[in-house]
Amino acid sequence: MTVTLTLPLNCSFSIPKTKPFRLTSIKPQASLQAPLLNSSQSPPIPNTGVIIIGAGLAGLAAATRLSSENIPFLLLEASDAVGGRVRTDVVDGFLLDRGFQIFITAYPEAQKLLDYHALDLQRFYSGAQVYYDGEFHTVADPLRHFWDSLKSFTNPIGSILDKMLIASTRIRVLSRSDEEILLSDEVQTIELLKKIGFSDSIIGRFFRPFFGGIFFDPELETTSRLFDFVFKCLALGDNTLPANGIAAIPQQLATKLPSGSIFYNSKAVSIGSDGSDSPAVRLQTGAVLRSELGVIVAVEQPEADKLLPGSIQPVQKKPARSTVCLYFSANRAQIPVQEPVLFLNGSGKGIVNNMFFATNVAPTYGPPGKSLISVSLIGSFDGISDDDLTAEVVRELSGWFKGSDVGSWTHIRTYRVKFAQPNQCPPTDLMKDPRLGSGVYLCGDYLASATFDGALVSGRRAAEALLKDRAYARV
Secondary structure (H helix, E strand, C coil): CCCCCCCCCCCCCCCCCCCEEECCCCCCCCCCCCCCCCHHHCEEEEEEEEECCCCHHHHHHHHHHHCCCCCCCCEEEECCEEEECCCCCECEEEEEECCCEECCCCCHHHHCCCCCHHHHHCCCCCEEEHHHHEEEEEEECCCHHHHHHHHCCCCCCCCCHHHHHHHHHHHHCCCCCHHHHHHCCCCHHHHHHHHCCCEEEEEEEHHHHHHHHHCCCCCCCHHHHHHHHHHHHHCCCCCCEEECCCHHHHHHHCCCCCCCCECCCEEEEEECCCCCCEEEEEEECCEEEEEEEEEEEEECCCHHHHCCCCCCCCCCCCCCCEEEEEEHHHHHCCCCCCCCCCCEEEECCCCEEEEHHHHCCCHHHHCCCCEEEEEEEECCCCCCCCHHHHHHHHHHHHHHCCCCHHHHCCEEEEEEEEEEEEECCCCCCCCCCCCEECEEEECHHHHCCHHHHHHHHHHHHHHHHHHHCEEEECC
């Protein structure tokens, strides 16, 4: 059980009990460029071992790693729940994930940290239905749906050679370790696909909507390293949704942390050093928290830049990836399909990139007798109102599902996610050192692969770097 607390100006708290430890060495670090504001403005708060800012996947992974070593920490979260971008809202009995998010079971770090059985993962069909030339065409994984794949061998989504090249690409990525992939020479994904020999037809009709939907990048400018890593995970695992929504993933991690270690509605506004090598954090309330071992900054890159202005040099500035996700409801008996399949827009026209009937994948995403429809667009669509976007989506999908009364679907909610993913066009460094200096460490998917797994890996790496720098021995 996690205790939720908000830190007022004059509050105090007790640090969760752990086995005693002592420092055996402390490595000097460079000073931060942004000094801490005058701490006399608010009463000091008792020290803790480590302060983690941000309870998204990266922050939770860092906390999990520290907890495994019995290191005391406080996890500060600005909002009212864990998860960061990985959140789910309950609206009229429907589970609405905040944006299009699919969990791939073969993520290696996730396999180490998560209890898949408890998440009750619900699987998608291993393939997709591609809308092209006024009808749908099947693209199927031949190892999981052999007959479907065989029947679709000559469809217009790609040539026979293209389908053979997919098989050879699968063999190529499976023959390499994750580290080899993430450290390999890189080009844009579109360049890699053309170099392999894929035709324009399969690139435009399948790769752009499918991987463009994963990367929120229809131009496929994302690094080939990320393409190869995700392609490998897709070959080894299943696309799934947790039965209780995507938020079940961070919630599971949070329940394993010490009681009272997570503080909600506690927004950090600055980090700095007053000459000591133990950084401190100022909250929006004015309260100051001091750490004995260090601070791990586990927020999105734009927020990290605000907390540490001028301190983060490394990650090249690129426009973030944005998305808009619309949810609709309908009676289950009235939807055009019952299969748990992802639908892709391979036509090259319109604003819809992909959509699926979420309750076909996970019936728990809606109340009995009701269907939940998720529709994803790539980009921010600034200047276009929610009503206009909804109308255009309904018009477009009415053409996809002829004979179905798409106009009778009820719009539930629209999510505009400005920072859906960091932009990982080349050049990238997906194995970046988390050390910033003065006992401050960074983590987040912008420092690793822009995936669930990348966020988890970066959190662990930040915690392990801190532990290595602050080498300790238990008494």
